[in-house]
Amino acid sequence: MTEQPVALRLADELDAYHTRSCHKEAAAELRRLHEENRKLKTVMVAAAEEISANWEAHCDSEGYGPANLMRRLEQGIASEYGYTAGAFAKLERINAQLLEALDGFMAGAEAMGWEYAKARAAIAAAKGEA
Numbered sequence: 092m093t094e095q096p097v098a099l100r101l102a103d104e105l106d107a108y109h110t111r112s113c114h115k116e117a118a119a120e121l122r123r124l125h126e127e128n129r130k131l132k133t134v135m136v137a138a139a140e141e142i143s144a145n146w147e148a149h150c151d152s153e154g155y156g157p158a159n160l161m162r163r164l165e166q167g168i169a170s171e172y173g174y175t176a177g178a179f180a181k182l183e184r185i186n187a188q189l190l191e192a193l194d195g196f197m198a199g200a201e202a203m204g205w206e207y208a209k210a211r212a213a214i215a216a217a218k219g220e221a
Contacts, residue, residue: 097213098125104210117193124189131182190217 095103098121105118194214201211 096125097216098122098128101210101213117196120189124186127182186217190214 102118102121102125105114105121109115193210197210197214
């Protein structure tokens with residue numbers, strides 16, 4: 092049995108133990124971001140397979156760099172999800188902002204005496220601090 096991803100566990104905890112609308116919205120956003128991340132991983136695996144299978148087609152006449160890789164990624168599978176060359180960097184920035192916001196929320200919750208050790212550990216792990 093595989094363990095449930097951290098984002099989905101946090102979403103379940105927010106749904107199970109909190110009734111405020113902001114908690115429900117946070118849980119829904121965690122689930123949406125998890126699904127978006129899953130789709131991005133699918134796109135990246137497909138891109139890696141494409142590169143591996145068709146490396147020659149991605150190189151210019153001198154054999155340098157994937158000359159048409161970005162075109163294939165942006166017009167191929169990735170276009171199904173609306174991703175462009177700058178989308179990954181944007182998603183990383185958004186993810187960092189969401190982690191900071193969640194971190195701030197958790198600090199406030201702890202100040203009010205709520206116990207969030209699991210969530211704190213998940214935030215640290217997502218930030219690469221664990």
